[in-house]
Amino acid sequence: MSTTSFKGIVLNSIDYEDNHQVLTIFSDKYGKIGMVALGVNKPASKNKYALQTFNLSEFEIFKSRQRHTLSKLKTAILIKDHFEITKNYDNYMYVSAIGKIIEQATLDRQKNFRIYTILLNLLEKINLNENPFSNFVLTLFKLIQFFGGDWILNQCYRCYRSYKFYRAFNFEDYGLVCPNCVREDDPIQSAEFVSYIMKLKTTNVETEEIQIVPIKYHIYLVKHLFNYYEQTLGIWNPILEQIKEKEFVKNLKNV
Numbered sequence: 001m002s003t004t005s006f007k008g009i010v011l012n013s014i015d016y017e018d019n020h021q022v023l024t025i026f027s028d029k030y031g032k033i034g035m036v037a038l039g040v041n042k043p044a045s046k047n048k049y050a051l052q053t054f055n056l057s058e059f060e061i062f063k064s065r066q067r068h069t070l071s072k073l074k075t076a077i078l079i080k081d082h083f084e085i086t087k088n089y090d091n092y093m094y095v096s097a098i099g100k101i102i103e104q105a106t107l108d109r110q111k112n113f114r115i116y117t118i119l120l121n122l123l124e125k126i127n128l129n130e131n132p133f134s135n136f137v138l139t140l141f142k143l144i145q146f147f148g149g150d151w152i153l154n155q156c157y158r159c160y161r162s163y164k165f166y167r168a169f170n171f172e173d174y175g176l177v178c179p180n181c182v183r184e185d186d187p188i189q190s191a192e193f194v195s196y197i198m199k200l201k202t203t204n205v206e207t208e209e210i211q212i213v214p215i216k217y218h219i220y221l222v223k224h225l226f227n228y229y230e231q232t233l234g235i236w237n238p239i240l241e242q243i244k245e246k247e248f249v250k251n252l253k254n255v
């Protein structure tokens, strides 16, 4: 077996027998990759910190030839820990939900540098406790494109025309509705919300901007993103369910 090196984020680790672990890493070079770490639970193991969940490390592995068989870890060196995340239960839950989605919805060894960057970015922000909930919601939104999702945010989905302003975002067909196409029974939102959702298509919403966006926009968005993941993309997990059941998410009706 030949060795190869890459940077990666630990998504998951499972102990087996006394001293070993099976790890799932999301890497810059290979996307999701599984490996066995022998002897890592021994007290003298040098790899231990590098292998903690959500840490960023440099890995050297003996790469298995088959995509679906596990590679073997040679060494792991910690680049950046994200220990602060574990000190806040909600923050840990947000990151775990995203980690689980990426684990569930990506294929072994299918490189996707953008997912890697999005995940790393989220970990860094939440580690600093920077708008954790909003960053969680925006990450959920950014990831849908990789799982076959598409929200129509550049034109009216009914007449296909582009406008400066739209009347609503339709959360059944996931597209903007212009003033000419809006029907009497369409659920509509405030003009501010609609102009905010339009921005999601084109810009990476930056930190300064996140801070001035009313939190209820992100709560409203997350309710619909949850539906979208569960019903349209077919991606769901118990951590998402737990966040969905939170009072502040359940109680918000419209924006």
Ligand SMILES: [Zn+2]
Pocket (backbone or CB within 6 Å): 156, 157, 158, 159, 160, 161, 177, 178, 179, 180, 181
């Ligand atoms: Zn229209």
